[in-house]
Amino acid sequence: MDRDEHYMSLAIQMARETVGQTSPNPSVAALVVKDNQVVGMGVHVKAGEPHAEVHALAMAGEKAEGADIYVTLEPCSHYGKTPPCAKAVIDAGIKRAVVASHDPNPKVAGRGIEWMRSAGLEVVENVLAEEADELNRTFFHYIQHKEPYVRLKMAMSLDGKIATAAGESKWITGEAARLDGHTYRHQSDAILVGVNTVLADDPSLTTRIEGGGRHPIRVVLDSQLRTPPSAKIIQNEETPTWIFVGQKVEADKKEAFSQYPHVSIIEQPYDRIEASDVLTYLGEQNVTTLLIEGGGTVADAFVRAGKVHEVITYMAPKLIGGEGALTPVSGKGIAHLADVDAYQVVSTDKVGEDVKIVSIKKG
Numbered sequence: 001m002d003r004d005e006h007y008m009s010l011a012i013q014m015a016r017e018t019v020g021q022t023s024p025n026p027s028v029a030a031l032v033v034k035d036n037q038v039v040g041m042g043v044h045v046k047a048g049e050p051h052a053e054v055h056a057l058a059m060a061g062e063k064a065e066g067a068d069i070y071v072t073l074e075p076c077s078h079y080g081k082t083p084p085c086a087k088a089v090i091d092a093g094i095k096r097a098v099v100a101s102h103d104p105n106p107k108v109a110g111r112g113i114e115w116m117r118s119a120g121l122e123v124v125e126n127v128l129a130e131e132a133d134e135l136n137r138t139f140f141h142y143i144q145h146k147e148p149y150v151r152l153k154m155a156m157s158l159d160g161k162i163a164t165a166a167g168e169s170k171w172i173t174g175e176a177a178r179l180d181g182h183t184y185r186h187q188s189d190a191i192l193v194g195v196n197t198v199l200a201d202d203p204s205l206t207t208r209i210e211g212g213g214r215h216p217i218r219v220v221l222d223s224q225l226r227t228p229p230s231a232k233i234i235q236n237e238e239t240p241t242w243i244f245v246g247q248k249v250e251a252d253k254k255e256a257f258s259q260y261p262h263v264s265i266i267e268q269p270y271d272r273i274e275a276s277d278v279l280t281y282l283g284e285q286n287v288t289t290l291l292i293e294g295g296g297t298v299a300d301a302f303v304r305a306g307k308v309h310e311v312i313t314y315m316a317p318k319l320i321g322g323e324g325a326l327t328p329v330s331g332k333g334i335a336h337l338a339d340v341d342a343y344q345v346v347s348t349d350k351v352g353e354d355v356k357i358v359s360i361k362k363g
């Protein structure tokens with residue numbers, strides 16, 4: 001690993017710690033290095049707060065003059081909630097900028113790099129770019145498609161069952177896998193389930209990880225508004241609950257939820273709820289990442305719409321069997337193999353007694 005990779009690797013490690021907390025912004029870190037000493041470091045901790053470069057340059061102060069800066073993402077070049085970072089880098093007297101990822105945001109897209117170069121800085125691009133791109137995979141998707149990046153989480157037995165034929169499902173995977181699953185809630189802006197899951201399991205859909213965590217917005221697809229006001233997602237006020245309903249739900253049924261300020265009933269102009277319309281709406285509300293946690297019918301709707309970008313599979317070393325036992329994706333399914341989306345396995349790990357497989361949609 002050369003010197004540039006060494007410092008960039010450190011910056012990437014810092015940025016990785018903020019994944020999930022900067023939405024709808026990317027995770028970014030910066031280091032200011034002079035004479036082989038780190039003189040400034042910064043991360044972007046939250047949307048609306050200063051960018052990583054601003055923190056790092058402030059810490060470096062006058063030492064930034066003639067120094068190198070390492071940034072995991074190309075510095076921004078537009079006036080948003082904060083002034084452009086490319087300008088701050090130039091004004092601080094930095095002589096060399098090392099950049100990992102390019103920003104696909106059309107407001108930036110190479111302009112930050114051009115700006116620094118035209119001001120006479122030496123700019124080195126693509127240092128550990130693949131690693132840095134990986135950090136912001138969900139942000140890049142959102143910026144390009146204006147819709148959330150969708151993860152489907154499934155927990156099943158070796159023979160692909162999520163419950164026994166008698167309906168028992170607690171628990172198929174072990175505690176370590178369930179805890180690991182909660183880190184995806186922490187990293188997601190929203191979590192989605194179908195109304196049957198609410199009725200069957202009465203989940204709270206909050207994040208429970210050691211040391212606390214961020215709760216995603218809870219989204220339920222429920223065309224007839226069958227969710228009872230007594231459900232945990234209604235009684236628990238820790239995070240908003242958005243229920244998508246069809247157009248035929250009676251007014252008094254909706255009225256029953258008006259006493260819960262964290263609950264929103266989102267009416268669709270037809271009887272059935274379309275997965276793609278839900279994603280458009282969520283994108284408009286700055287939801288950049290969505291975690292689908294079931295059940296099989298809802299999962300199938302997103303699979304058939306071609307909108308599942310990543311699959312997190314936990315597989316317990318158990319055989320359950322039973323023709324009627326539920327599988328993670330049910331519904332109509334896809335009739336022709338030619339229409340099935342291809343995924344690439346990016347990691348396989350052992351989590352406790354179980355196996356975790358992460359697969360990403362190709363193309």
Ligand SMILES: NC(=O)c1ccc[n+]([C@@H]2O[C@H](COP(=O)([O-])OP(=O)(O)OC[C@H]3O[C@@H](n4cnc5c(N)ncnc54)[C@H](OP(=O)(O)O)[C@@H]3O)[C@@H](O)[C@H]2O)c1
Pocket residue numbers: 154155162163169193194195196197198200201221222223224225226272273274275293294295296297298299301326330
């Ligand atoms: N082991 C696990 O990891 C796990 C996780 C989650 C759930 N589960 C289990 O899964 C079971 C529930 O699964 P499920 O397949 O029966 O139901 P589901 O996916 O939870 O809910 C399906 C229902 O959602 C509503 N819906 C609204 N819009 C939809 C759309 N565009 N596409 C699909 N559904 C839409 C429909 O009801 P309306 O027509 O009334 O709108 C539909 O019947 C439960 O037994 C639960 O315990 C297991």
